[in-house]
Amino acid sequence: MKIRKTMLRSAGAALAAGAMAWIAIAAGAADHSPADASTMKAIADEGPGYAIEDFGYPNADKILAERGITLKRGDGHIMLADCSSASDLMEVWSRANEKICFRVSGSTGYLTLEIPAVFAVKGNSYSAQVDMVTGTEQKSFDVNKNAWTPVGESADEQGRDFMLLEIRTSK
Known part of the structure; x- marks a missing residue:
């Protein structure tokens, strides 16, 4: 109770x-x-705004002003690098900019850019393709792994200047 x-x-x-x-x-x-x-x-x-990733290349304006290289968009797996910073870098040779190096990571990567007068690319341990343009003509080149590949002017019968527009890589 x-x-x-x-x-x-x-x-x-x-x-x-x-x-x-x-x-x-x-x-x-x-x-x-x-x-x-x-x-x-x-x-x-x-409320707060939305964060929208546009895949724009970080500090692209500064790089253009300092080096004359237009870096547009990418997935972050192909990044501009100091050529003396590592051994497994992709090298792009241009009459306008000399040697330009890129660090590649991840299983795949892409980068859209503009580098004029490109004539050779040295591949790294990744499979790579580059898209280039001269006037209205576009060409794609497969880049040899760990070796030099003639592209643009050096692969063109007429020796025309080509602008590098895109790099794609895969493991």
């Missing part, structure tokens, strides 16, 4: 506490005017 009374008292106390909480919430809601609700809604509707 004593246990039953204790349980009834505990249940009654819990119900009373719950009722008081509901009253406090209702009273607090009544204190807010409709203007406050619209202010809260406007702030909540604004």
